Amino acid sequence: MTADRTRHPLDEAALRAAATGPAGWRTLDVVAETGSTNADLVARVAAGQDIAWNVLVAESQIAGRGRNGRTWSAVPRAQISMSVGVPTAGLPAAAWGWVPLITGLAVVDAVAEVTGVDVGLKWPNDVLAVHDGRKLAGILAEVASPAAAIVVGVGVNVSLGTDELPESTATSLRVLGADDADRGELVLALLRQLRRRVDGLTAAGGADAGLVADYVGRSLTISSRVxxxxxxxxxxxxxxxxIDDQGRLRIDTGGEVTVVSAGDIVHLRPV
Known part of the structure; x- marks a missing residue:
């Protein structure tokens, strides 16, 4: 395992003060270990709690979930393992598909802000290194019931060494040259960016031309053969x-354009 001086515990009090102040979130909790931060927030909703603008961060996540039921475990304090509650009040249901996409935008912008590392978006919910297409971060969004709240989970590989990466297609900020990336700074930058994007999406009643242009400008999927x-x-x-106004991918097959709302995407030529 890679020794790492940056793997100090997160300062929960400092993060909470910053996130619930200027960043505009309502609560922030840090736990030492959990199975899945997404599952924990979904359970809060099932118990009747309001999770709007709640943030839950785990130092270690032992049963994280991805799309299609995939599971993974985090190396303690080497990643960002975080879930947030995004309220749906004022946000048309047709725009809910944009929530994971704007989360991806928030990750890309936060990584650039804190580390200067150049990453881009693979539709629908992966953040990849621009130069080699390896995966830096993943996103999972799900609607919690009975309340209509969207739980969004984010996992970002921060200080993992090459010997600690879960698979050969993964990367980390350390591998990409950001040896001293601070998880606390990244969490706060991500929360600021995401709150800004959610507020903009809600105020516009969905995706406006500016948001679509921002997404396309950071997309590694658009204009690729897939x-x-x-x-x-x-x-x-x-x-x-x-991308259409519901966040769906439009694929030109040569004879027609197919609109894809969910699926696994493979880039068939270098991005």
Whole structure:
């Protein structure tokens, strides 16, 4: 395991003060270990709690969840493992699909702000290194019931060494040259960026032209030839040409344009 002087515990009090002040969040909690921060926030909703603008950060997450039921475990204090509650009041249901996309934008902008590392977005919810396409961060959004609240989980590889990465297609800020990236600074930058994006999405009643342009400008998928594996194992191959107002990917197959709302995307040429 890589020895790391940066793997100090997060300062919960300092993070809470900053997040619930200028960053505009309501609560922030840091736990030493949990199975899944997303599952914990979903459980709060099931128990009748209001999770709007709640933030939950885990120093170690032992049963994190990705899309399609995938699971993973975090190396303690080497990653950001965080979930937030995004309120849906005032946000049309047709715009909910944009919540994971604007979270990706928030990650990209926070990473650039704190470390200067150049990363981009793979639709729908991965953050990749621009130069080699390896995955730095993943995002999982789910609607919690009975209250209509969106729980968004974010996992960012911070100080993992090459020997600690979960797979060969992954990377970390350390591997990308940001040896001294501070997790606390990254958490706060991400929360500031995400609050700004959610407020903008809500105020506009959905994705406006400026948001779409911001997303396309950071996308590694748009203009790439892709293969989309859809539910039911159906495949669509073509050029990813745009994102629609619901955050869905539009793929030109040559004879028609297919709109994809969910699926695994493979870039078929270098990004």
């Amino acid at each position: 293969r989309a594996t859809l539910p039911g194992e159906r495949e669509v191959v073509g050029e990813a040409v745009s």
